[in-house]
Amino acid sequence: MVNHSELISKLVSKDTTHVQLSTPQLVTASLRRGEGALTDTGALRAETGKYTGRSPKDRFIVEDNISDHKIDWGTVNQPISEEVFDNLFEKVVDYLNSKEETFVFKGYAGADEKTRLDLQVVNEFSWHNLFVQNLFIRPDTKEEALNIDPKFTIVSAPNFKADPETDGTNSEAFVIISLKKGIILIGGTEYAGEMKKSIFSIMNYLLPEQGVMSMHCSANVGENKDVALFFGLSGTGKTTLSADPHRDLIGDDEHGWNDEGVFNIEGGCYAKTIDLSAEKEPEIHGAIRFGAVLENVTLDEEGTPDYEDKSLTENTRAAYPLHHIDNARIPSVAGHPKTIIFLTADAFGVLPPISRLDRDQAMYHFLSGFTSKLAGTERGVTEPQPVFSSCFGSPFLPLEATVYAKMLGRLIEKHDVNVYLVNTGWTGGGYGVGRRMELKHTRTMIRRAISGELELGEFEKDEIFGLNIPNTITGVPDELLMPKNTWLDEDGYDERANKLKELFKENFENFGGESKEIAEKGGFQ
Incomplete structure (x- = not known):
């Protein structure tokens, strides 16, 4: 029987393993090992080879007596046996033990000390170890780090390639999560984002069990303690729009929402x-x-x-x-949100640049998670593709999506939060015909929404989607607000808008019975 803890302990404690190196030490090691080069500003630049994005078809969760009845199994959460995991784990550990050097980071996920996850990362690459040092929360001292007893360990060996026929994987690459053993096993891919998103998946499993909402969103706060959340998939603008010089950045991608307010799960930005x-x-x-x-x-x-x-x-x-980030809030915690922004990059070019949602509409659009998958975020995606991603983050949700949607609905109601749907995608036509929304206009609309100015104005209901669209926004051309007005071909707009409406309805057929009420109250009639 495999003793996973003992094997990891031996790997971490061997003489050639470097534990908790400083940033200068890791940069030096990366240059010495030929893993990267310095830019003119001193940043370390590295290439990830064949894999330049996540590989979702190569991600698995071990099916065991812990996960069996809790995980929402399917194409996102693919099951794999304990036997396959154990065999690969031993091979990867043997492989790393044969290396001249390995690198270990110990730290945390979650700025809320009551629910934070103690973690450890074992890396083949020194630049990967610098990456996780940047992305996760760093202990204040090396002594503190060495005393961490990790609840989850990432073991990452990018140059170890699986053999699908003998190892039971789909390809040479694999990302396997064992909830029972507290291990994430990664191999065959150099894309560092797999480590970040694997820990996020773990937090999406652990936090709801503690009554805490986990969220794929960025967050910032103004001087009046007006917290804003920005939900959206990669490429929709979470990082860009939350990095506002007039507001403190709480975090750019992953957060929790508890009884005190919101907190960042990470210690960096990607x-x-x-x-x-x-x-x-x-x-x-x-x-x-x-x-x-x-x-x-x-x-x-x-x-x-x-x-x-x-x-x-x-x-x-x-x-x-x-x-x-000069205006980052550290520690990265704040109060309850006043405003929630759902970001979507609509490749159809038919959704308004900003619209107000009531609670029921917010739950519907959160569960729908419509956007366009942008080029490069996953292998094989070369141009925008319309996609529905539950809770704006279905690749990272181990539980049923309605669990998260119902939690969000309760929090919106309890804290009287204003919710807006913001289209950072196309206007004046779809992809290839129209143009992307201008960042300056999107920033202005969001600032007006967060300040409460939009709530003082008048709204007009869109006939097709039932969305409430502001009649005017200071600093934004009025003709931009109603998307149909930006199209030269009005019939073409109606055709594309109704097509998208039907896609929303078809998507909801994939959910279980609990979603029916959400669709009836907040969906399109």
Whole structure:
């Protein structure tokens, strides 16, 4: 029988394992090992090879007596046997033990000390260890780190490739979560985001069991303690829109909501950098300095990043600690939200740039999670594809989606939260015909919503979707607010809008009986 704890302990304690190295030490190790290069601002740049995004078809959860009756099994949460996991685990540990060096980080997930997860990450790559040091919450001292008794351990061996025929995987790559053993096993892929999202999946399992809402969202807070949440999939603008110089950043991607308010699950940011500029996104641009990690961004001869270059992938990324953002809130906790923003990148070009949702509509759109899957975020995606992702994060939800939707509905009602649906996608036509919403207009609309200004104005109900659209917003052209007015072909708009409406209805047929009431109250008639 495999003794997983003993094998990990031996791996962590061997003489060639480096535990809790500092940022300069990890950068030095990465350069010495030929894993990356420094940019002109001092950030470490690395490539992830074949895998430049998540590989959802290679992600599994071990089916055992702990997970069997709790997990929402299906194409997202694929089951795999304990035997397959154990065999691969032993192979990966043997592989890492044969390496000249391995790297270990100990830290936390969750800024709320009552519910935080003590974790450990064992890495084959030193730059991966710098990545997790940036993304997870760092102990204040090395002594504190060494005393952590991890409840979950990530074991990551990117250069170990599985053999599907003998190892029981779908490909050479694998991400396997064992809830029973507290282990996440990753191999065959160098994409660092798999580590971040695996821990998020764990928190989406643990927090609801403690009565805490877990959320795929960014969060910020103003000087009046007006907390705002931004839900949305990768590429919809969570990181960009939450990095507001006029507000403190709580976090850019993963949060919990408990009886005291919201808290960040992470200790850093993982920002998309395609077309990044100091003019449009100065906070993110300035955060990419020594200690930050750039993924798959090309450099010129002098080490200057070319953020417009998509030759490796559109999913170019930067991972940096929260303190690289001047106005980051540390510790990353705040009170209850006053405003919730649902972000969608509508490739049809028919949803309004901003609309107000009542509680029932909010639950419907949260459970729907409509957006467009943007190029580069997953393997094989080269142009926007309409997609429904429950709770704006179905790839990371181990429990049934209605669990999270009902929790959110109760919290919206209890704390009287204003909810808005914001389209950061296309206007004036769909993808290939229309144009992307201008960031300056989206920022203005969101700021007006958070300030409460929109609630003082008048709204007009959209005939097709039943959404309440503001008649006017200071600083935004009136003709932009009603999407049909931006189309030259009004009949074409009606056709595309009704097509999307039917897709919403079809998507809801995938849910169980508990969703019927949500659809009847908040959906499209």
